[in-house]
Each structure stands twice: as structure tokens, then as C-alpha cells.
Amino acid sequence: MKTRFAGTVDFVPADPLSSPELSERLADLAAEEAVAESGIGHRGDFPGPLFIAVPPIEIEWEQRRKIATASGANADVSYNDLIRTAAAGQFVPFHERFMFGSVANHLADKFGTKGSPISLSTACASGATAIQLGVEAIRRGETDAALCIGSDGSINPESLIRFSLLSALSTSADPPAQAAKPFAKNRDGFVMAEGAGALVLESMESARARGARILGVINGFGEMADAFHRTRSSPDGKPIIGCIRNALADAGLTPDDIDYVNPHGTGTPENDKMEAMGVMAVFGERAKTLPMSSNKSMVGHTLSAAGAVEAVFSLLTMARERIPPTINYQVPDPAIPMDVVPNTARDAKVRHVISNSFGFGGQNVSLVMGREPA
Amino acid sequence: MADAADDTAREAWITGIGIVSCLGEGPEAHWAALNTSPPKPDTATYPPYIIHKLPPLGFDKQIPKKGDQRQMEAWQRIGTYAAGLALDSAGLKGKAEMLGRTDMIVAAGGGERDIAADTAILAGLPAAAQPEAFLNERLMNDLRPTLFLSQLSNLLAGNISIVHGVTGSSRTFMGEESAGVDAIRIAVARIGAGQSDIALVGGSHNSERQDLLMLYEFGGFALKDKFSPVWQREAHPGFALAAMGAFLVIESRAHADARGAKRIARLSAVLSDRCRRQPGDVTAGLRRLWGKISSRLQPGKVAVISGASGTAPATAEERVFLAEHQDIAVRATGTYVGHAFEPQFPMNVALAAIAVSRGNLYPPDAGRTGGRASDARPADPGRGDIGGSLARRRAGPGRSALKESLRCRPTMTARGAQSSSSPDLASSRRSAPARMTTGRT
Numbered sequence: 090m091k092t093r094f095a096g097t098v099d100f101v102p103a104d105p106l107s108s109p110e111l112s113e114r115l116a117d118l119a120a121e122e123a124v125a126e127s128g129i130g131h132r133g134d135f136p137g138p139l140f141i142a143v144p145p146i147e148i149e150w151e152q153r154r155k156i157a158t159a160s161g162a163n164a165d166v167s168y169n170d171l172i173r174t175a176a177a178g179q180f181v182p183f184h185e186r187f188m189f190g191s192v193a194n195h196l197a198d199k200f201g202t203k204g205s206p207i208s209l210s211t212a213c214a215s216g217a218t219a220i221q222l223g224v225e226a227i228r229r230g231e232t233d234a235a236l237c238i239g240s241d242g243s244i245n246p247e248s249l250i251r252f253s254l255l256s257a258l259s260t261s262a263d264p265p266a267q268a269a270k271p272f273a274k275n276r277d278g279f280v281m282a283e284g285a286g287a288l289v290l291e292s293m294e295s296a297r298a299r300g301a302r303i304l305g306v307i308n309g310f311g312e313m314a315d316a317f318h319r320t321r322s323s324p325d326g327k328p329i330i331g332c333i334r335n336a337l338a339d340a341g342l343t344p345d346d347i348d349y350v351n352p353h354g355t356g357t358p359e360n361d362k363m364e365a366m367g368v369m370a371v372f373g374e375r376a377k378t379l380p381m382s383s384n385k386s387m388v389g390h391t392l393s394a395a396g397a398v399e400a401v402f403s404l405l406t407m408a409r410e411r412i413p414p415t416i417n418y419q420v421p422d423p424a425i426p427m428d429v430v431p432n433t434a435r436d437a438k439v440r441h442v443i444s445n446s447f448g449f450g451g452q453n454v455s456l457v458m459g460r461e462p463a
Numbered sequence: 464m465a466d467a468a469d470d471t472a473r474e475a476w477i478t479g480i481g482i483v484s485c486l487g488e489g490p491e492a493h494w495a496a497l498n499t500s501p502p503k504p505d506t507a508t509y510p511p512y513i514i515h516k517l518p519p520l521g522f523d524k525q526i527p528k529k530g531d532q533r534q535m536e537a538w539q540r541i542g543t544y545a546a547g548l549a550l551d552s553a554g555l556k557g558k559a560e561m562l563g564r565t566d567m568i569v570a571a572g573g574g575e576r577d578i579a580a581d582t583a584i585l586a587g588l589p590a591a592a593q594p595e596a597f598l599n600e601r602l603m604n605d606l607r608p609t610l611f612l613s614q615l616s617n618l619l620a621g622n623i624s625i626v627h628g629v630t631g632s633s634r635t636f637m638g639e640e641s642a643g644v645d646a647i648r649i650a651v652a653r654i655g656a657g658q659s660d661i662a663l664v665g666g667s668h669n670s671e672r673q674d675l676l677m678l679y680e681f682g683g684f685a686l687k688d689k690f691s692p693v694w695q696r697e698a699h700p701g702f703a704l705a706a707m708g709a710f711l712v713i714e715s716r717a718h719a720d721a722r723g724a725k726r727i728a729r730l731s732a733v734l735s736d737r738c739r740r741q742p743g744d745v746t747a748g749l750r751r752l753w754g755k756i757s758s759r760l761q762p763g764k765v766a767v768i769s770g771a772s773g774t775a776p777a778t779a780e781e782r783v784f785l786a787e788h789q790d791i792a793v794r795a796t797g798t799y800v801g802h803a804f805e806p807q808f809p810m811n812v813a814l815a816a817i818a819v820s821r822g823n824l825y826p827p828d829a830g831r832t833g834g835r836a837s838d839a840r841p842a843d844p845g846r847g848d849i850g851g852s853l854a855r856r857r858a859g860p861g862r863s864a865l866k867e868s869l870r871c872r873p874t875m876t877a878r879g880a881q882s883s884s885s886p887d888l889a890s891s892r893r894s895a896p897a898r899m900t901t902g903r904t
Binding site for chain 2: 090143145146147153157158166171175176180181184193194197204205207208210211212218225226228229230231246247250251252253313315317318320328448449450451
């Protein structure tokens, strides 16, 4: 295996460990924190719907091996043996645990969200899509609040190997903490990581009426799918450019209103090149001095969670007036002549952030966030 | 786009239907089969399990590049194919400008396994000196690099973007049956609110998947040994895993009219909910949702298309609810098309739209041997099968559909959808299929 490291969350117990189990635990922790901080509703009675980005779910090797062993078929094992063993009723919990809706279902029970919870995937843009769905529901007047979560605890040998086979992962193991090198010339892929981010979204009217502390505002969002290739961006950059412009238009802002770009910035040669090209096209000359730093240089790529995790970082960037750096930036890439806030955090007042999330399958989502208007 | 003077502008209309199932391809084939043919379950592929398979599809017709087809597993090919049929049906195929602003919501599972690779690894593990190293080594060597993409849930949407050029937006909902319900619910809500003008919505599923039989057999939910209509599986419950692709083009009335599209049926409401699946919860939930739309239904012109799957107790709880509405015709399509999770609701909405546009329902027992109403509502003792008589009574063209769905725990899901004639249309005799789907237990 060329890549033997990842940013796992190994300090949160999930037993028996599986991707949906850990994803649920991480989502639960993030949501607990967000709901408590919001002060909304009552315990177990959240006054709105749940939108949750989770990794796609399937039976994993640990379960498959247990069943194969229980089948007694040894070297002659076939899926017929697995099915027969499954039907014998010794592994009932596996059914529910590996349903696509199970994580959302448990969280809806626990937090008392309203209506049918929506589990979603737009690959590495999923977390941003969850936020987008929540904003849309509030804008439609269906609800005053929404719980939006992105979570991913899907690191296991097969998931790592899958990304590795697509040559998407960094192989710079010496040391792994320096493997993620977004925007640097020697970048060689992303570092898989686990995590979760949760936001309680609320209409401005409702939040002000109850005297809630407003942590930031989602001003708008944009989307544009890319039909060029399953894993590569259109070489003309049009979908990325269109996505960013759609987000600015939806927010009613111009490029000059943006003080900081929170990029997708995975550290793959392709993503960073195309994203820089898109940002430069939208922001023009100003792109050279507009701060743009990749959170993934420090936490890795949290996949389904990334859009939500990075929305949280974006809000903190504005609130704390400090831009987190792009670390591991030692070798500038002349093709990306931009201010990536190299290696050291920078104090700055930031009015509006645009946060990009792009995913396999041509998924592009940009969120525009700002501080509470005076 | 909504005109304050014209409150019909933001109505959500179905203007394209693309469906494939064991009954064939397209609305005509489905309607003909539902009217004349007995169910044709497959018992030979995975005995003793009973599934519903697709007839051979000419994938080249909708996915012209072989290279694209090779990048997909079966569920993605089925879905990309059905999506193409829907775009053809709506007159959108090849219209780049409009496809470039068409929103997409796909309901998807995923994870289609390489059965041969899995089996070989499992067979080798018992003798491996270092099982973990053996597993890693074999995965590195045996997994095709592109397999990941053909397993990935959102890559059905990705393939539709690539093959058909739908790029306005792309969202994939997961979560079994509820994903299909919520995909349509959100698409309709967005159109109603002016957040979207036109959307491609649906999903797909492949039944030739032993990995899924295993997943469902952990809970003992798959139908085996003996086929019977979904309402008649009390003694022998289970769902018949189905292959299916179902996509709809849904658009605002204003948008449809501006481009001269044929409006097939209106989606007046899509409701969904969940419950904790305690005994009685499903019935109570259906009553609650029904109460939200019942005042808009015209007595005698309503029908229910049920998504009952044949698994207890959800199907039994749905029966309790339906028994309270003996005057409403009921058809459970699962008897014929089987149960396919994510695309089940889009398929049933498509069938409801076809019924509305034709102004009648398929008969509960036409072409079925023995004269037994195999698909009709479960008649209470001493009561006639009203569903059958309504179906045979030809009514005028209904033009609207009111959908409702109820969702409970994903593992035990029930949903309902009803469509009814719309009071704002001029026709004096409109009938309306309505639909109600109940999922697995």
C-alpha cells in the first residue's frame, strides 16, 4: 500500500467500529455541541428538519468475514453461504446498521428533529449540500430552523485503497503530518480524514426574536454540476467559475465583498490547479492578494463532512478575526500566484467568506458566509 | 418567475416520465402489462429467493458511448437509461441551455459489490498466515480502480450529468424508500417556492445483487419460496427485490407552458413524515397525513397507489388504515414491479401520473388467473371490492396528483401518496388515481 496513513478520529469510541457507527458518533457529538450552543428548542425536541451528509454505507469486511466464518464454508465460501448464514438470524443488528438511512434515523430520534430526515451525498461536497438544503427550507418558510450536519468516519482499509487506486492520496509519509500540501508545487494528493461539523441554522427573524447569539450568516450559495468527467474538472474551469458566481449572485454580493476564500484545497495536483484557475477568473487581479487558505492542510480531507467542517472554520475565521494558514507550504507553485496564507495564521477582519466544496461526479457547491449585519 | 396575478404559475407538473422495470420500458409497456399480465417473478436466479429482473435493455440507445457504460455498474446504467427516457419524454434531450439549468435530485443506494472479488478474498482468508495483510494485498490487486466510482451513491447523478448534460444542480439523497419520497418532495417544494423551474428526479436499483439479499436477510425481509400478491403475504411475508429505474421531469406550469411542453399530471402535494415504529405508529401517521389532504380530495374520484411491499407489520398497518377508506380504490404496484427501495416512490408517482393522464386505473384482476383480485385492496369480510368497480368505471381526464407520504424508521418504512383530481380544473368528471405507498417492515 502506497498510502498507510490518514487523519482518523481514534479517540471517539464506536463499538463495534464501522463507518456508519463512527459517522453517527461524530455527527452526534457535533450536533450536541451545536444544538446546545444555539439554545434552541428543548432537549430531544429540535424545532426543524435534519439534513445530514454521511458517507455511502455498505457492509464492511469485518462483518463479511464474521459471516463467512460463521457459515463454516471456509475456502469454498460463496455469497450463497453468506446469505444462508445471514438468514439464520444471528446477525440481525447488521441489517439496521448498514441501511443508508440508519444514521439519520437515530439522530432524528435523539434530537427530535421534525419530519423526514434527509441523508445525502454529493461526495466531497456533501457537507455544503446539507447546509444548502437547510437554508432553502428556511427560505421557503417551511421552518424557522434546521439542523445541518456533515459527518464522515469512513476510514478503513478498503476505503483507503479505493482512493489510493484513483491516485488521489498523498504518499508523502515522512512524516504524515506534512503530507497534505495544498497549493504547493510538490503537492501529491489529499490525506483522508474523519470528522464532523454541525450547524443550527435559523431564520434571522426567529433568531433575533428569541435573542439568540448569531454566530454568522449564510448569505447565499451556488451550485453547478460538471459534465466533463467523473473525477476531473472541465479544463475550461467553467463549472467552478459558474458555481462561485452563482453563489455571489445568490448572496447579492460582488467579488469585492469577499475578504477570504476558504477553498476546497485538497492538495491534489488537479483540484488545486483548477480551483486556483476558477478563483483567479472570478476575482481577477485581486486574486493575487486575496487570502485563500486550505483547512485541509491541517485536518486532512474529511470527505462527506468537509463542507460542514469548513463552514464552521469559516465562521470562526470571521468571528475570531484570524485566518488559519495553509501549512506545509514550502515550495510555491508558480501556476498558483496567490496568497495562500502560508504556514502562519494571520489576524484580519473578514466580512465575507466564500467556501468551496467540489466532489467526484462533477459536484460543485460554494457557500457565502458573513458576519451578522449591524 | 411566479406571477402574482397567476397563482397557477408555480404549480409543479410532471412533463416527462422515464420508467423501466420487469414490466418493460416506458409508460405504454407498463400500462399494458398492468392491464393484462399476471405478475412474472423470477425464481430461477437466486433460489429460493424471488426477485423481479429487468428484460434486456438496449443501453446504447440512451448511453451511446461504450466507455460510459463500462464506467458504470448495473444500477447506474439502469438509472442513466431511465433518466434519458424521461428527458426524451419531456422533449429536453439535447437542449443544452435548458439542461444546463435543470436541477437534479437523485435517490440512490450504491455499493454494488464485485461478487467474484469478494468471494475470492473470503475464500483465501482462512488459510492466510497474516489475514489483515492478505486482505489489504488482495484489495489493492483485485479492486478495479473504477469500481469505486461505480459504487459511489452520487455517481448515478454524475453519470447523468456526463451522459445527458444535466448540470443545473446535482443532489443525491440516500436512505432507502424515503430518499425517493424526499427527492420528489424537495423538488416540488423548490419549484413551488421559485427556487427551481425544472427538475429531473428519480432513482434506480438493481435486483441481481447477492450483497443486498444478504443485507436484507439479516432481518429476514426477502421473499422466498412462494410468490403471492403483496396483500396476501401475511403467512409468508417478504418483499421481492426488484430492478427498476424511474425518473420524472417536474417543472413549473409557467416553465412548461412557455416551452410548449405536454403537461402529464400535476403534483399538488408531497408529504412525508417519520415515526418511531412502535405498534400502531404507521397507521396513526397515515391518518395524520391523510387528514392534511383529505379535504382536497373529491369523493369517488380518488384512488390510492400503494407501495406496500409485503413485509409485516408495515403492510398490515397500512391495511388497517385503508380499511377505514373502503370507498377508495387501491392498487399495490409492488405485486407487479417488486420492491426497489429508492426508485419505488418515483415509479409509483409515474404510474399514478399515467393513470391520471389516462383517466382510469388498471383493473385489480384483469388478465389474472382465477378471477381473484390479486392487486386490489384487501377487502374486509363482507364488503365488496370497491376498488375494482371504480377502476372499470371510465372517468374523465384527471389532471392533477396529490401526493402524500409517510415515512417511518428507514428500516421499517411506510409511505403513502395520494393523487386526486384538482378542483381548479374545468372538467366535470375527473378521476384521480391516488397513491399510497407502504414500504418494508
